[in-house]
Amino acid sequence: MKREDRNRRLGESFRQASRETVVIVIAWLVFLSWTGLVCGLGSRLEPDKVVETVYGIPRWAFFGVILPWIAACGFTFWFSMFYMKDTDLDPDGNDSLEDSSPELP
Amino acid sequence: MSGSHLAVAATGTSNSALVCFLGYVGVVFVIAYLAGRARKGRSFVGEYYLGGRNFGMWAFALTYAATAASGGSFMGFPALIYTHGWSLAWWICGYMVVPLVGLSLIAKRINQVGRIAGAITVPELLRRRFGSNQVGNVATVLVVLFTFFYILAQFKAGAAIMATLFGGIPIYQTVVTAVEQTVDGWFWVGSADGDYLVCLCFFALAVIAYTAYGGFRAVVWTDVMQGLVMLAGVLILLGLTLSQVGGLENATRQLEKQTPPEFGTAILLAGPGSEEASLPKGTWLTSEDGEAVRLKETGTISGEGRPVEVLIMTSGQTAEQLAGEVRRDVTVRILEREPYKYGAGQEGVYLTTPGPHRTKPEGFLPVLLALSFFAFWNFSGAGQPSYMVRQMAYRDTIVLRRSVLFVGVFFTLIYLPLVLIFTSARVLLPGMEIAPDRIMPEMASLVTSNAGVPWLAGILVAAPFAAVMSSVDSFLLLVSSGVVRDIYQQGSRRKVPEKTIARLSYWTTLVVGVLAVLFVLNPPEFLQTLIVFASGGLGACFLVPVVLALYWRRMTASAAAGGMLIGGILMLLLYLIGWKVNGEFSAYSPFDIHPFIWASVANLLAIIAITFMGRKPEKELVERYFGT
Numbered sequence: 001m002k003r004e005d006r007n008r009r010l011g012e013s014f015r016q017a018s019r020e021t022v023v024i025v026i027a028w029l030v031f032l033s034w035t036g037l038v039c040g041l042g043s044r045l046e047p048d049k050v051v052e053t054v055y056g057i058p059r060w061a062f063f064g065v066i067l068p069w070i071a072a073c074g075f076t077f078w079f080s081m082f083y084m085k086d087t088d089l090d091p092d093g094n095d096s097l098e099d100s101s102p103e104l105p
Numbered sequence: 106m107s108g109s110h111l112a113v114a115a116t117g118t119s120n121s122a123l124v125c126f127l128g129y130v131g132v133v134f135v136i137a138y139l140a141g142r143a144r145k146g147r148s149f150v151g152e153y154y155l156g157g158r159n160f161g162m163w164a165f166a167l168t169y170a171a172t173a174a175s176g177g178s179f180m181g182f183p184a185l186i187y188t189h190g191w192s193l194a195w196w197i198c199g200y201m202v203v204p205l206v207g208l209s210l211i212a213k214r215i216n217q218v219g220r221i222a223g224a225i226t227v228p229e230l231l232r233r234r235f236g237s238n239q240v241g242n243v244a245t246v247l248v249v250l251f252t253f254f255y256i257l258a259q260f261k262a263g264a265a266i267m268a269t270l271f272g273g274i275p276i277y278q279t280v281v282t283a284v285e286q287t288v289d290g291w292f293w294v295g296s297a298d299g300d301y302l303v304c305l306c307f308f309a310l311a312v313i314a315y316t317a318y319g320g321f322r323a324v325v326w327t328d329v330m331q332g333l334v335m336l337a338g339v340l341i342l343l344g345l346t347l348s349q350v351g352g353l354e355n356a357t358r359q360l361e362k363q364t365p366p367e368f369g370t371a372i373l374l375a376g377p378g379s380e381e382a383s384l385p386k387g388t389w390l391t392s393e394d395g396e397a398v399r400l401k402e403t404g405t406i407s408g409e410g411r412p413v414e415v416l417i418m419t420s421g422q423t424a425e426q427l428a429g430e431v432r433r434d435v436t437v438r439i440l441e442r443e444p445y446k447y448g449a450g451q452e453g454v455y456l457t458t459p460g461p462h463r464t465k466p467e468g469f470l471p472v473l474l475a476l477s478f479f480a481f482w483n484f485s486g487a488g489q490p491s492y493m494v495r496q497m498a499y500r501d502t503i504v505l506r507r508s509v510l511f512v513g514v515f516f517t518l519i520y521l522p523l524v525l526i527f528t529s530a531r532v533l534l535p536g537m538e539i540a541p542d543r544i545m546p547e548m549a550s551l552v553t554s555n556a557g558v559p560w561l562a563g564i565l566v567a568a569p570f571a572a573v574m575s576s577v578d579s580f581l582l583l584v585s586s587g588v589v590r591d592i593y594q595q596g597s598r599r600k601v602p603e604k605t606i607a608r609l610s611y612w613t614t615l616v617v618g619v620l621a622v623l624f625v626l627n628p629p630e631f632l633q634t635l636i637v638f639a640s641g642g643l644g645a646c647f648l649v650p651v652v653l654a655l656y657w658r659r660m661t662a663s664a665a666a667g668g669m670l671i672g673g674i675l676m677l678l679l680y681l682i683g684w685k686v687n688g689e690f691s692a693y694s695p696f697d698i699h700p701f702i703w704a705s706v707a708n709l710l711a712i713i714a715i716t717f718m719g720r721k722p723e724k725e726l727v728e729r730y731f732g733t
Contacts, residue, residue, distance in 0.1 A: 075205075
């Protein structure tokens with residue numbers, strides 16, 4: 001493989017990995033906001049009021065933890081199966097584990 | 106449950122646990138032997154420390170998940186759920202995106218850069234990425250330092266879990282007594298409990314032996330088994346618990362009526378016809394006012410009236426529930442009572458946030474703390490070199506993509522069921538505030554006995570063993586690789602024969618393990634603080650430099666070294682200040698922000714500043730790792 005070709009392919013995979021990282025950070029912010037808003041606003045103890053439940057789970061925990069958790073699993077499925085691209089992890093084509101020398105090239 | 110019932114349950118659990126543990130250790134040794142054989146004929150260093158960089162989905166996903174779930178997940182976390190209720194659902198929910206953040210954020214790039222560099226360890230990866238021995242040396246020192254602290258804490262945790270589970274076995278008690286008599290008066294060791302010493306030696310021997318012989322492949326293969334044990338244990342426990350509590354809705358409604366108990370001191374008064382006697386810890390009694398009271402320590406009925414520590418139940422429903430379990434021939438006169446600082450007398454407090462707390466007026470989980478945990482679970486995990494090494498070891502991106510999904514499902518099936526199980530445990534097993542760390546084995550014993558399958562308790566209590574072992578072995582190998590690969594092999598001027606490296610690796614793993622055991626023979630006092638200090642320290646040193654090394658072309662070697670040093674030193678400094686200010690080894694958190702955050706931010710700013718002050722890195726080096 002020519003050096004230019006190797007560098008071009010590596011550059012492409014780097015840019016794809018960077019895009020995936022941006023999506024991950026956005027997803028983290030979205031789920032942080034979702035859980036933070038629902039749990040922060042709806043989970044406090046209100047005097048003389050019965051705690052509402054959904055399927056036996058406190059309402060705030062169902063909508064602020066269980067539901068986003070299921071959504072996060074769905075997002076993880078989409079991300080890992082459809083958005084994340086396969087990449088050549090060894091662009092130099094030589095598994096250098098056979099060389100046990102730790103010295104700098 | 107009466108005191109005697111508690112003791113019987115503990116013994117039953119311990120017998121099953123002992124049999125299960127011995128069988129489990131046997132399987133672990135077989136796996137280590139097979140892993141050692143699989144290594145033959147291949148490059149030693151790459152195999153011993155990185156498993157040949159060829160792991161498939163099951164191995165990669167389960168080693169990652171099992172290492173992430175340490176003993177805390179199965180001992181500390183259930184205890185917290187039991188003590189503080191449903192607020193723990195919010196506390197732990199950051200795990201919903203850990204597979205994405207902890208695994209996908211750097212996994213692809215770190216594996217790719219690791220292959221291009223031919224790196225086996227994290228310090229070596231940094232050394233080659235920046236073409237600088239200085240960076241590698243700084244990283245090695247920091248990895249060895251903080252990881253060693255972590256190993257100390259995990260060894261103590263492993264010994265403590267064993268001691269908790271085996272407490273009721275007669276043979277075990279005989280050995281413990283013999284050991285206590287032998288070491289009495291010895292320097293360093295003499296002050297430790299006999300049961301702790303016995304368990305520490307047994308636990309350490311097993312872990313050090315299979316890790317030293319089998320290397321990374323053995324660690325990963327045992328992680329696979331350990332991960333499956335954890336998953337099976339939790340799901341079985343969930344099914345049994347929900348069926349016995351009458352469904353989740355019923356458990357939640359009963360929990361809603363509960364109010365936090367009170368701690369206090371009392372004297373025991375003999376009723377008519379009762380003799381002077383010693384009552385074991387955990388015995389249920391009644392106070393003069395009719396409240397259910399549980400002994401927090403062994404109590405003596407005598408005329409002298411020596412005060413004992415007690416737990417006072419405040420929910421009337423609990424006293425009714427315990428009607429058949431309470432000893433009526435002894436009465437308790439309460440001398441002092443200490444209500445919870447948050448949640449005392451409030452029904453519904455276990456279903457809401459911030460959750461009850463014995464000493465904090467703001468409750469267990471204020472909003473800002475909950476949000477910071479969402480960040481902590483994701484980013485401190487992503488910054489651990491032990492996880493990074495695993496991300497350098499998978500075969501291809503197909504394995505990575507499937508593993509992200511698998512780990513997502515695994516964490517969902519572990520952490521959410523734990524919340525359901527141990528909130529229900531408050532209904533099935535009231536009064537466990539006297540020993541919350543025992544809630545996992547006690548629940549395992551109770552629900553399996555009720556279901557008529559007591560032998561199953563052995564499998565359920567194997568989960569905490571599995572969790573601690575899978576964390577200790579990983580960190581042991583991390584320190585060993587730092588010493589052999591990054592210090593000895595790097596410092597050697599000539600090419601070292603593979604046979605020498607192999608011998609050195611076995612011995613280093615062994616010596617590091619033995620050294621750690623010697624350190625914790627006198628058990629460190631602040632276990633949880635030590636764990637948070639070590640894992641936070643590793644995260645503060647490595648998260649920012651490694652992420653930027655993988656994604657920022659402009660970053661320089663000096664910036665990487667400077668950032669790691671500043672992160673590590675600031676972390677250490679904030680704990681030393683905490684020691685000075687608080688009078689014990691603990692974090693000093695300016696503006697209530699954890700030292701990990703301060704150190705990571707300082708690390709980031711240092712890297713940016715030093716990078717822009719220095720010259721651009723060589724074009725050839727950048728192209729080698731980033732392409733064009």
